[in-house]
Amino acid sequence: MMPPPSRAMTGAATLHLALGFSLGAVVLAAKAAGVASPLWLLRETHIHLLVFGWLAQFAMGVALAIFPRLASGPPRGDPRAAWVCFGLLNLGVVSGAVSPLAAAMGWTAASGGLLGLAGACDVLAVAVFARVMWARVRTVNPVWPTDLPVMRGP
């Protein structure tokens, strides 16, 4: 049911969920202490991990698995493209997550470069994903019965 790129994406997304929430907890704890802290810099990392690494990646992984398959060719589109999407997205997430930390170390140029890399990778990943999925946005399997009786519980 779940193809390997889909499993990789949902697995990585689950890891980003746990990491992103943990970083968010550290930032929130710093806020609770009520003092200005360099830990606040983790806020950008927290947001990048959760928006792209968790929410976007999980949705993409599930869409790859469950959208209607193609009638000809590879049933779920080109698997190599799906892997490229996975690689680009995670490279973008890691770059975007590390960038604020580089800025905190005073490596401004490196931070800017990482941020640019993150943006480019995220945009490319989404473009590749759209290319893979475009043809799969279609009518579902016509042999699936739509008039089955529905069991109603209490």
Place this chain on the structure above:
Amino acid sequence: MARASTGRTAISRWPSGRLTLAYRHVDLTQFDMKPQTRAFVRTAFVNLMLGTLLFAIGLVADALGFDARLSVLRYPAIHLIVVGWLTQLIIGVAIWLYPLPERPGSPGMNRLGWVGFGLLNSGLILRLAGEVGPAYGGGAWAGWALAGSATAQAMAAWLFAALLWPRIRPRSGPHARAGAPR
């Protein structure tokens, strides 16, 4: 076992009294929405409504000259929508639809989901209290509320990861066949 069949579709009543509906030998009743998923999804809807309402109040309170302190509601409102709605809905549906673990899960795994559910939602409530508290003279306990919220939500995320990790795998059985319904 009583069985009524029309070609590919079959309804069976098992000795236990349970009714199952199968299509091409795939038991469709296994996809019934379980109580845990219902709790996650319904709470997610409540959080969406609450988050939207609080965000709207936070937006207009300052602009329309109401209590300006209400503008602090925007941050926990975004949190309610992104964590309480989106994340909770995704986790609830994943618990429902993901392939079951290769080895049958212990009842403890189910309890883990409930603990995560409780931690996530209590973390959201504490976050709301911790953000709004200082504006209304609750500065003394607001820090503790935020710290509690941080701990509860981080623990919930790790519990969900532990719960879902063994279920990220190919589905075996009739679903894996090329001709299976999809």
